[in-house]
Amino acid sequence: MAVPVAPGTVAFCARHGYGAVVTVERFPSPDAATVARVVGDGLREGAVVSIEANCEIEYDGRSGGYLAPGDRLVVCKPDGTLLVHRPSGHKPVNWMPGGATIKVEPGEDDDAPLLYARRSNPNEFLRVYLGDVYSVSRFDATDAVEYQEHGTEAEMHEYIEANPEDALEDGIRILEHERETQYGYLDFFAQDAEGTPVVVEVKRRQATLNNFDQLKRYMELYRESNPDVRGMLVAPSTSDRVKRALRDEGLEFVRLAEFDVETREASETTLTDFS
Amino acid sequence: MAVPVAPGTVAFCARHGYGAVVTVERFPSPDAATVARVVGDGLREGAVVSIEANCEIEYDGRSGGYLAPGDRLVVCKPDGTLLVHRPSGHKPVNWMPGGATIKVEPGEDDDAPLLYARRSNPNEFLRVYLGDVYSVSRFDATDAVEYQEHGTEAEMHEYIEANPEDALEDGIRILEHERETQYGYLDFFAQDAEGTPVVVEVKRRQATLNNFDQLKRYMELYRESNPDVRGMLVAPSTSDRVKRALRDEGLEFVRLAEFDVETREASETTLTDFS
């Protein structure tokens, strides 16, 4: 499966259906010129480039920061994303969201090569001084499929719209979904069995004080003209504080147990369920 | 600089002060047993393990999802973080936050090895079926320094506390910082030149409708006892809709131009500024 590649590199082949293709090329202890070439060519040609290096970082833009030298994993994507990961933590310590322009300036003489990312709106930049590059890897990744997600707020909306009486209360009718008002977007505008209008705000997770605020904001508009309008905060659960705040405002909490992630045990489905 | 390693692997040395140390070990086209060993040993011994592979992913927990096979970069950290990155986008398509237990089950016969991460509270899991592993890399990263950040909301608070008259208005006095109330935490509680109390909510970025809600919530408490209490939303900018909402409620917007990231051009400081 060996494929000819530039001397000094290590190439691995993929078992692609259409024959052997070099998918990953790895450059051990590359010099500055090699780093610049691999990053430049790789990103231009649509590959993901990962760098394991000891580096020093400067960021300035929406905030500013400095990170003294240490070992990090740097990931560059062809869409202009740059991520710097430390050995722990979910979030990168520094990053640039997609859309940035990434380039490498090979350092002069003994200088560290500089990985530089810049973008505008907002104006910001990231400088990664690659003091000691252990390894660079070019990954020509092909990944076209779409991620399929379920259990989102959109699904909860669909459920409520399809089963308002089960989800909310007997006799309720949905009049509008995602209604735009002067104060923002209502999730639902409904009418109860007595014909009283109901403003409905839906949350997929435990409802917070901010969610209560949001419902209250929407209510203002309707209470002026009709003091009897009802307001419902619909969620799998909420805190006592939020319940009290709702009660004080004459608003209601509607528990949607069907969507409670804690009671609904992780289902351990197998891949066959998806096929 | 060569260091003896297991046959079939590629090892790169770091120029560490205390002598040659294998920092990165790379395993091209590893079999399932090698993947299991490298991930297991690596994570246990505190290394970051990166995998370039064609894989298929299942997630279930707070939401649920499925991603059909494609080429992705998988990063495993010793703190139990797992990230799956596609060739574009800032956020991983799937992940597990720190604290998860990560293990690899070598697939039987021709089965793909399974990278499995699980955690509780909330209960969730991630399954990564490594159908075609192009390369695995073990990175014994040493990174102890702390990230230094500036331009945070905390700094904005310090500025306001130190220069309330410049930041807010002439004659104003800060009485309390981070005051706890029944309805949450006020950023500042102040008093204007006439002795009227002022509730101050500070945002580092453009203020949103939600921020307006928050200020309004804090105001309720004080308006009961003193209808003349003033409310200020302090931010570098905000939308017209928020300004109108504030006006309708008798609240004020205070623009803090000093912290506007758009007007304050990225400063292009050099590393010497930090030393």
Next chain:
DNA sequence: GTGTTTATTTCGGGG
């Protein structure tokens, strides 16, 4: 632990 808020939030949808 739970509750609340921030974030270099990122992301997507609609006007």
Next chain:
DNA sequence: CCCCGAAGTAAACAC
């Protein structure tokens, strides 16, 4: 483009 709101938000911090 901006505005607005969701997110498997994660992380920090108070209680």
